[in-house]
């Protein structure tokens with residue numbers, strides 16, 4: 307894992323607990339992400355997902371540990387790492403298009419105006435925003451449209467790594483579904499590496515190549531690395547038919563409902579997630595970790 | 607009446623109030639003269655002379671017509687058109703005001719961005735801010751040795767505070783998320799200041815600027831009464847010394863109108879920089 311495109315090595319974050327002591331959000335978290343992968347991270351509220359993401363974005367510094375991208379240390383924010391914030395973070399005084407061109411001009415300073423606009427418009431179109439909607443201010447757009455602008459802004463910059471913090475948290479199920487499909491489309495067109503935080507198990511299964519599972523905080527760990535053995539392209543209505551779907555889903559539900567609490571606080575050396583591969587297609591289970599948790603998960 | 611919009615009804619009511627007000631004023635003037643019994647004060651101030659009574663609105667209107675049809679005449683130091691006098695005042699206000707903006711806005715940025723700068727400068731601001739701008743006048747006259755520059759200094763000192771405080775407040779209140787957007791786009795400090803913080807804080811800054819211009823216009827009248835020479839404040843005082851109450855009332859009205867115009871200019875600016883989150 308040391309040679310991953312993005313490697314997170316022994317990341318530890320502690321905060322003062324307000325009574326003179328410290329509490330540990332997570333300790334020695336170690337995992338990697340390969341180029342072109344779509345990785346989701348699931349965990350209960352407060353376990354430190356946003357904290358990890360802010361560190362990856364370079365917006366905050368960990369207490370200890372390092373993040374390396376392409377072999378180089380990550381320190382401070384960079385255009386190579388695009389961020390879609392949970393609350394969209396569009397600049398309200400700029401139109402949708404200007405919000406995107408804002409990013410594009412920062413990324414490609416030598417481009418002329420026409421090229422910037424063309425590029426930005428194309429990415430807005432990719433997420434389904436066309437016509438006069440792109441000239442409206444964020445306050446005149448619906449929540450879903452704002453999130454689309456925010457995704458377009460991040461993708462238009464063509465960062466090496468895209469970080470998404472619960473991008474669909476505030477959207478209704480229908481809009482969420484549409485934008486998830488758009489996200490997958492843009493992702494497969496551009497071949498970007500994506501790291502996404504979510505609360506939604508079905509969303510994670512639909513989108514991710516792998517799902518990282520975090521135990522509850524404090525002293526949270528990245529406990530498991532669940533591979534999603536469902537071939538792409540995945541369509542929301544069809545993946546439920548896939549033999550692996552419910553097996554994976556049950557495993558995730560079981561983890562979040564029970565094991566995330568059981569495993570919480572147990573630190574055992576270098577905290578690297580255990581890989582879990584559930585595949586019921588073909589012969590038997592071809593998982594490369596010990597079977598008990600898997601079988602139990604499947605039975606639920 | 608029901609077909610009229612609310613605005614039209616309000617406008618109609620305004621006109622009605624104006625007409626009724628002027629009518630009452632007009633009608634009360636001869637009655638006042640008819641009393642004939644003058645108080646000691648009226649005697650002292652020359653109330654007994656024919657010119658001394660409060661003039662009726664018709665007379666003020668006549669004066670306005672006369673003055674406004676030739677606002678820029680210049681017949682010596684004590685006899686200039688109202689346009690020239692107002693021009694002097696506006697010149698002083700704008701000069702002092704823009705000098706203040708030049709200092710207050712960058713300084714406000716600094717205070718808003720750095721809590722050390724805020725803590726270091728706050729005691730000075732808190733002490734200097736409540737000082738009446740006119741209290742600076744003697745010191746200014748002594749140090750600067752020039753009445754014109756002193757008046758400008760007084761405008762400077764009175765308009766700096768609302769701009770400074772609002773800029774600092776607006777800059778400090780810029781949402782962390784927007785600053786993070788700038789950071790993830792690797793914008794330089796200067797670029798962040800101009801493309802993110804300035805537009806984000808602009809509504810608060812312009813509100814401060816609007817308050818400042820209002821205060822500056824209030825203060826210039828008083829300042830010019832003190833330093834004399836030219837300007838609308840001097841004009842009011844001079845006409846009072848001439849016991850020309852018609853001119854006094856007319857110039858009071860002009861002060862109000864110019865103040866309103868200055869304010870509404872900033873109202874437009876405020877609307878231009880406003881945004882909805």
Ligand SMILES: Nc1ncnc2c1ncn2[C@@H]1O[C@H](COP(=O)(O)OP(=O)(O)OP(=O)(O)O)[C@@H](O)[C@H]1O
Pocket residue numbers: 321322331349350351352353354355356357358523
């Ligand atoms: N600046 C800070 N100072 C002190 N404690 C902090 C700070 N930021 C986060 N925390 C704590 O760190 C823990 C993890 O926070 P984080 O925001 O990463 O959670 P999360 O997993 O993203 O939760 P959610 O799913 O609700 O967004 C929480 O207990 C939180 O109180």
Ligand SMILES: [Mg+2]
Pocket residue numbers: 355356357
């Ligand atoms: Mg979070």
